Amino acid sequence: MLIDIIAGARPNFMKIAPIVHAIEKQAEGTGLEYRLIHTGQHYDAKMSGDFFTQLGIPEPHVNLGSGSGTQAEQTGTIMKGYEGVLAERLSDLCLVVGDVTSTMACSVVAKKACIGVAHVEAGIRSGDRTMPEEINRLVTDSITDYFFTTSELANENLRKCGISDDAIFFVGNTMIDTLLRNLDRIQPPDFFGPEQLTSGNYILITLHRPANVDQPESLLAMLNAIAESAEGLPVIFPVHPRTRKNLELIGDLPECIRVVDPQAYLQFIYLVKNAKAVLTDSGGITEETTVMGIPCMTLRDSTERPETVTLGTNELIGTAPEKIGPAMQRLFAGQWKKGQVPPKWDGATGERIVAAISEIYQAKMPLVEECVS
Known part of the structure; x- marks a missing residue:
């Protein structure tokens, strides 16, 4: 066959x-x-x-x-x-x-x-x-x-x-199969040391969906909201190719946001596992954060992976920038849910x-x- x-x-x-x-x-x-x-x-x-x-x-x-x-x-x-x-x-x-x-x-x-x-x-x-x-x-x-x-x-x-x-x-x-198989192989990206990053002391964001990145003004508003609520922590932003084009139109970003290239798998999972929290519009990343117990905020109005919300560490925040601050306040207050791993x-x-x-x-x-x- x-x-x-x-x-x-x-x-x-x-x-x-x-x-x-x-x-x-x-x-x-x-x-x-x-x-x-x-x-x-x-x-x-x-x-x-x-x-x-x-x-x-x-x-x-x-x-x-x-x-x-x-x-x-x-x-x-x-x-x-x-x-x-x-x-x-x-x-x-x-x-x-x-x-x-x-x-x-x-x-x-x-x-x-x-x-x-x-x-x-x-x-x-x-x-x-x-x-x-x-x-x-x-x-x-x-x-x-x-x-x-x-x-x-x-x-x-x-x-x-x-x-x-x-x-x-x-x-x-199957994505969790890959995660569990490789957790003992993950490694820090080259910039981890030079940026003086340490475990639990940075925020990781990924954005690529058209609703979030295709309008430079909306993208900047979201990045500003993240930066203002990050309490001084570095915000690491591996940039998807479609997002980079609009970042070039924006110009200067908030000082705490560190734009980096897309990361290979082992380096990216290292960033996720050691982050204080992850803000994303990706569905797959919400699954990985759930299994690793990392707080996750989904910057979308819907999700096709509701088990990451009902069982896991993910919360559906929405696309309105003003929703980010209150969620980040709960994170820094230690009020984020612990979550559990879904069956199988x-x-x-x-x-x-x-x-x-x-x-x-x-x-x-x-x-x-x-x-x-």
Whole structure:
């Protein structure tokens, strides 16, 4: 059985690594082989290349090199590239992860080629259709065959859409597999010493969503609110490429904000683990802070990972800058919640996924054969 594993953007690499490792560990006697396909959606070394090296993932078998562009341009380039890969050799299963453009694009191409689709992180929903990621989730799940989920809430979301229980596999969170596997390997970034940073004495922020970064005035208002409430602590800001363009339009930033380049995985997790708190508009980072017990504030009005709020250390603050100060006051007053780790976020998700795929393969012939017949 040939499995295409699709990776396109930075979060995908952390999610596929445990699956790749599990296939390699269990491959003997299972009949499973994989073809790792990098769509090239993230093409900067700090956003992609370093991750393959640090996470022990082999070089991709194929790199589609989609590069940048509008949503439609990127989608079309990825679809055309993956269609060409399948024309050379059909796979038996297309495994996609998360909710980026690559996830949706490759799912559509696979289904049109009568190949089964497995979606890792299926069923998560923010309820906000202004987010491109929400559209990607809805489209992907509407044509997925096998749904690998991170929470019971995701299972319920799928059931409400008419998905039967025998197609839903509650396996846990592969991103947490990667986190737990690498916690003893994390290392400080080069700037950690020169900036005189110490554990618990800085704030970490990440911002990349259009609602937060596409308008320079709004972005500056948010950064000012963070700086004013940081009580003199340094604010470390690894800058996403889309955010950097608007920072250049802003000019001078508050003195406490230290803009740095995107960090490789081991360095970034070191920053998260040692931060006083993390302010972010990323969904994946809220999962990592929950497992590490780090206070987290989500600068969005909705989240597709509500378990990080109901169980974890995350709170949904919103996008209004005036909401940041009161939350930071609670943080510095020692009133932040402790949180707990959600069920099955235990480091064994990749193994559960591969075991389920093996069972599926043994029980049923690949969908492409059914389609052709």
